[in-house]
Amino acid sequence: MRRIVLIGPPASGKGTQCRRIQNLLDVPTLGTGKLLRKEVESGSKLGLEVEDYLNRGAYVPDALIMELVKAWMAKRSESGWLLDGYPRTLAQAEALESDASFQAPTLAIALDVPQHELEQRIISRRECADCGATVSVSSPDELNCNDCNGELVSRSDDDLENFRRRYANYSELTQPLFDYYAAKGKLLLVNGSASPEDVFCVINNHLSE
Ligand SMILES: [Zn+2]
Numbered sequence: 001m002r003r004i005v006l007i008g009p010p011a012s013g014k015g016t017q018c019r020r021i022q023n024l025l026d027v028p029t030l031g032t033g034k035l036l037r038k039e040v041e042s043g044s045k046l047g048l049e050v051e052d053y054l055n056r057g058a059y060v061p062d063a064l065i066m067e068l069v070k071a072w073m074a075k076r077s078e079s080g081w082l083l084d085g086y087p088r089t090l091a092q093a094e095a096l097e098s099d100a101s102f103q104a105p106t107l108a109i110a111l112d113v114p115q116h117e118l119e120q121r122i123i124s125r126r127e128c129a130d131c132g133a134t135v136s137v138s139s140p141d142e143l144n145c146n147d148c149n150g151e152l153v154s155r156s157d158d159d160l161e162n163f164r165r166r167y168a169n170y171s172e173l174t175q176p177l178f179d180y181y182a183a184k185g186k187l188l189l190v191n192g193s194a195s196p197e198d199v200f201c202v203i204n205n206h207l208s209e
Contacts, residue, residue, distance in 0.1 A: 001080040002027060002207075003103055005087065005096075007177055008111030010166045011118045011125075012192045013199060017111065018084045020200045024207065028076050031084040035068050036060060062091055070101050077103060089173045093180055108181035109203060111192035115167060122163045126152035 002025060008014045022029045039047040040054070046067065053060045069086065083105070087093040096102045124136045130150025143152055181187040190202050 001078075002082075002107065003080050003105045004107045004109060005083045005105045005181075006109045006111075007085070007087075007174060008192060009113060009115075009118055009170045009174075010163060011121045012111040012113045013196055014085060014111060016196050017109075017200060017203060018082065021082055021109075021203060021207070024204060025080075025082065027080045027082050029082040029084060030069065030072055030086065032065055032069070032086050032088075035072060036065075039068055062089065066092065066095055073103055074101070087177065090176055090180060093177055097184075105186065107188060108177070108186050109188045109190060110178050110181070111190055111199070112178075113192040117193055118167065119160060119163065122160055125155060127155045129153050 004021065004025075004027075006014055006018055006021070018029060018031075036050050036054070040051045041047070046064070049064060050060055050068075053064075065086075069083075073081065081103075087096055097104045121136065124138070126135050126137050126142075127133070128135065128145035128148065128150045129152070131145060131148045133145060133147055134155075135145065135152065137152065144150065145152055178187065178189065182189075188203070188206050190199055192199055194202075
């Protein structure tokens with residue numbers, strides 16, 4: 001049974017690879033952002049607590065997220081799973097590994113992309129106002145969508161300053177997981193600078209072994 005965690009910095013292409021791995025393996029996939037939103041929608045006691053943090057723009061505490069992940073995992077103990085962007089911290093990783101109410105991952109896939117390249121991606125990323133496609137422009141003069149000719153706009157979350165804040169957070173809290181999983185012999189380190197096709201090819205080869 002496969003239990004996979006996928007880690008990587010913002011703009012590393014994690015979302016794309018996550019969808020491809022999910023298509024390949026057909027396992028339940030958990031993204032914590034979505035999990036939090038679902039809990040809020042459910043109106044549960046935990047959901048109300050989560051909503052309070054989100055409304056204040058505060059970080060949802062580790063312990064609370066762990067409760068939600070635990071509950072999600074308990075229902076999927078037979079199927080294996082794929083975690084998108086979780087764990088984010090060593091404390092979360094250690095809990096997954098050793099807390100009996102979690103299940104330990106069998107593999108950690110880490111996308112490695114240098115910061116300057118991620119920034120380049122952020123700068124050149126646009127979204128089509130009409131069809132919603134995300135495109136990477138090769139020059140700032142590229143104003144229209146190739147597919148529908150709609151207007152290309154910068155995504156609101158693409159602000160470079162915002163990225164740098166998230167990246168600093170990532171390198172402090174999440175990057176140490178590379179060494180953590182390497183020491184456990186569970187790390188598949190993938191060069192995320194390659195094209196999405198080539199990145200997936202490496203992952204696919206490993207998963208098909
Ligand atoms: Zn378009």
